[in-house]
Amino acid sequence: MSSGMSVIVRTVTRFTYALIIVFGFYVIMHGHLTPGGGFQGGAVVASAFALALVAFGTAGLKGALNRHLLQSLEEVGALAFLGLAFAGVGTAFFYNILANSGSVFGGSDPAALASGGVLPLMNWAVGLKVMTGIASILIIMVIGARKEATE
Amino acid sequence: MNALLHHAPVLLVAVPLLGAFAVPLVGKLGSGLRRFFVGLIALLTTAIAGYLAASFYAAGASPIVYVLGGRLSLPSGMVAPIRIMFELDGLSVFMMLITALAALAAVLYTSSFWKERSGATLKDSLMLLLIVGIFGMEMTGDLFNFFVFLEITSIAACSLVGFRVWNGRSQEAAFKVMTLYTLSGLFVLLAVGLLYGQYGGLNIAYLATMIGSGAALVDKIALGLLLTGLAMKAGAVPMHMWAPDAYGEAPGAASILLVANSQASLYGLFRVLFTLYGSAYSPQSLAWILIGLAVLTIIVGVTMALVQRDLKRLIAFGAVSQIGYMMLAVGVGFAAMTALQPSDFGFVALQGGLFHMINDAACIGLLFLAAGIVIRRAGTRDLQGMGGIAHDLKWTTAFFMLGAFALAGMPPLNGFASKLMIYESTFRLSPVLAIVAILASILLLAVFLRAFQAAFLGPRTEPTDVMRPVPISMLVSMGLLALVVVAFGLFPGFFVDRIVTPAAQALWSGRDAYIQAVMSGMGG
Amino acid sequence: MTLGQVPFVVSALLVVIGLYALLFKRNLIKMVIGVSIIETGVNLFLVTVGYRAGGQAPIYTYSDPTTLRVLPTPQALTLTSIVIGLATTALLLSFVVFIHRHYQTLDAEKIKELKG
Numbered sequence: 001m002s003s004g005m006s007v008i009v010r011t012v013t014r015f016t017y018a019l020i021i022v023f024g025f026y027v028i029m030h031g032h033l034t035p036g037g038g039f040q041g042g043a044v045v046a047s048a049f050a051l052a053l054v055a056f057g058t059a060g061l062k063g064a065l066n067r068h069l070l071q072s073l074e075e076v077g078a079l080a081f082l083g084l085a086f087a088g089v090g091t092a093f094f095y096n097i098l099a100n101s102g103s104v105f106g107g108s109d110p111a112a113l114a115s116g117g118v119l120p121l122m123n124w125a126v127g128l129k130v131m132t133g134i135a136s137i138l139i140i141m142v143i144g145a146r147k148e149a150t151e
Numbered sequence: 152m153n154a155l156l157h158h159a160p161v162l163l164v165a166v167p168l169l170g171a172f173a174v175p176l177v178g179k180l181g182s183g184l185r186r187f188f189v190g191l192i193a194l195l196t197t198a199i200a201g202y203l204a205a206s207f208y209a210a211g212a213s214p215i216v217y218v219l220g221g222r223l224s225l226p227s228g229m230v231a232p233i234r235i236m237f238e239l240d241g242l243s244v245f246m247m248l249i250t251a252l253a254a255l256a257a258v259l260y261t262s263s264f265w266k267e268r269s270g271a272t273l274k275d276s277l278m279l280l281l282i283v284g285i286f287g288m289e290m291t292g293d294l295f296n297f298f299v300f301l302e303i304t305s306i307a308a309c310s311l312v313g314f315r316v317w318n319g320r321s322q323e324a325a326f327k328v329m330t331l332y333t334l335s336g337l338f339v340l341l342a343v344g345l346l347y348g349q350y351g352g353l354n355i356a357y358l359a360t361m362i363g364s365g366a367a368l369v370d371k372i373a374l375g376l377l378l379t380g381l382a383m384k385a386g387a388v389p390m391h392m393w394a395p396d397a398y399g400e401a402p403g404a405a406s407i408l409l410v411a412n413s414q415a416s417l418y419g420l421f422r423v424l425f426t427l428y429g430s431a432y433s434p435q436s437l438a439w440i441l442i443g444l445a446v447l448t449i450i451v452g453v454t455m456a457l458v459q460r461d462l463k464r465l466i467a468f469g470a471v472s473q474i475g476y477m478m479l480a481v482g483v484g485f486a487a488m489t490a491l492q493p494s495d496f497g498f499v500a501l502q503g504g505l506f507h508m509i510n511d512a513a514c515i516g517l518l519f520l521a522a523g524i525v526i527r528r529a530g531t532r533d534l535q536g537m538g539g540i541a542h543d544l545k546w547t548t549a550f551f552m553l554g555a556f557a558l559a560g561m562p563p564l565n566g567f568a569s570k571l572m573i574y575e576s577t578f579r580l581s582p583v584l585a586i587v588a589i590l591a592s593i594l595l596l597a598v599f600l601r602a603f604q605a606a607f608l609g610p611r612t613e614p615t616d617v618m619r620p621v622p623i624s625m626l627v628s629m630g631l632l633a634l635v636v637v638a639f640g641l642f643p644g645f646f647v648d649r650i651v652t653p654a655a656q657a658l659w660s661g662r663d664a665y666i667q668a669v670m671s672g673m674g675g
Numbered sequence: 676m677t678l679g680q681v682p683f684v685v686s687a688l689l690v691v692i693g694l695y696a697l698l699f700k701r702n703l704i705k706m707v708i709g710v711s712i713i714e715t716g717v718n719l720f721l722v723t724v725g726y727r728a729g730g731q732a733p734i735y736t737y738s739d740p741t742t743l744r745v746l747p748t749p750q751a752l753t754l755t756s757i758v759i760g761l762a763t764t765a766l767l768l769s770f771v772v773f774i775h776r777h778y779q780t781l782d783a784e785k786i787k788e789l790k791g
Contacts, residue, residue, distance in 0.1 A: 072176060072179070075172050075173065075176050078172040079169070079172050079173060079176075082165065082168060082169050082172065085165070086165065086169075089158055089161075092158075092217075092218060092219060093158065093161040093165065093219055094219050
């Protein structure tokens, strides 16, 4: 596992890695307009991590992906989501304070990127949580499996 | 209505959720700060629950509805009638109080372990998450959200069972429990899908109005799935095998939350039986199925407890048998309610069963917490290897004894008060059942006396842990539960009138009020 | 049986297959796969409940308001259930990893410390 896979897999991974991540961010960004959203986009980004993990093995990732940093980012994503939900508590929990307000995400055109009030922000929060969450699950599983192999 | 009270239902879920996610970040600043933070969140949650309950009872116990996201009105002027909401009636508030008690005791207990173990941050986070899920299950007025909260409790509970990854037994238990929990969750989801497909709604009150007296086949299948799933998760026979594994392998403080979790599933079962289907479709046969399962659960729980050598598994089987008592009482109440001539003893049975829930949470919790200290001190969970604990741990011994006597239904403790109500009402329906229940209770006393004798009495054994006094917060936590055990036993009438009767009323005749609280707001 | 009923039958079949795997397979990974198959069956059922023949996806902003659309609620439910399914599967698999580390086997029959 730790040694990674063949040259073909590694080369293809180098090409597609960035593309997958960009596509994942696209899905998160347009979550309020098109099918997809924070979870789906985050899962796509995490799949890039999974691909790299399989292709290069755990040795190559040690410096690049710090598990503790990932877990902290995951908490930040969750807290941001909850914070946005709390923001509406003047009216009701989860009340969309930015919708139709005319400010940043309060556009009236329902198809514009800058619309949907707090929804895009929540998508980003969820996306951050999911991509870091799945990445750390993958790392933990790989570490568990590797320890097993050396025992 | 003031703002805090208005938002209290959602804060009860949101505050521990915020805590659960903030704990790892706070934990980076130091473990002392983290414990303080977790304790603060638990106290805050309990305070909100207490405040909500106090004003709920003061206002005459009429259902509270909280709509998430506010009322939505589209530009066309159309108002979305039913949205995701929390709905609290007497039963929900009563269950909420039980959960708040268990949560406070668990967090206090865990806030000072003798020494910090690895994974303590994770444990705090998961415990708060479990509290979120339990509160959510008890308050939600939406069937799908009920499933979501059910799954939150499943995931958090199983992680708590299995977070000691260095222990093979806990992994095995966690795998078993998770498989069964997932299965029960999928049964519930399938039922939700069936009801949605049939009626196009997910709100419990709305669905309750749609289910006719001659329930369609789809309704019956959905009812079967819901009851199977929830009984499985509550730990009723024949799907009880996960319960001793889970209770036995989870850390002491988590065990009491797992008990609260089982009770929340039981709450779901009652909600489905009495509110969702209720007077519209309630055949007598259903009551007898419930009673049959309950009696089996009592018998299996007690007899399996007899042969246990592991202290925690022994208590766990005791907990399984108590789930049987609650189901028995509510089954008797259901039978009396659905009979052609509804009789009053059914209401007493409901009161007894519900009262027993809070009593069970207190005395089983007390036993688990005391057992946690005993096991830590003795260094083993095997009763044969223990002995003489009473010489050093006076308070723990007293608390364990109190819990055991209360659980077995000895007067004047709380277990006696509620079991007496159960016996009385069950006797009116069927004397044989009452006798079985009483005999099982006596047998349970014998089981716990044996455990007490093995663990606490006898010559002093070499303690494996360093001799140190039990931390004060653990004693406070057990003292809290002991106070409930004694107070509810000495003044049962006082507490039954104030908190149990509104809950029993909600089951007995509160269905229309529950539905009305949501459906009357449709136009506005 | 009409064509519209096929998905219901398939989802029922998936649930049964999954239950079979869960009850009769001894390999822990296969049991996890069984749970996943039941999940898929339930999810398929939910999506099918919301399907209207010829309906459009409910997400398209500029779609003709008069056209028939698929119900969005079951899709949201399915999505939630998929997310939950991911979490439970990940958790189950993690337990399997640790069980294998402790017992060096995945055979459910051989891992029986907890009995009675």
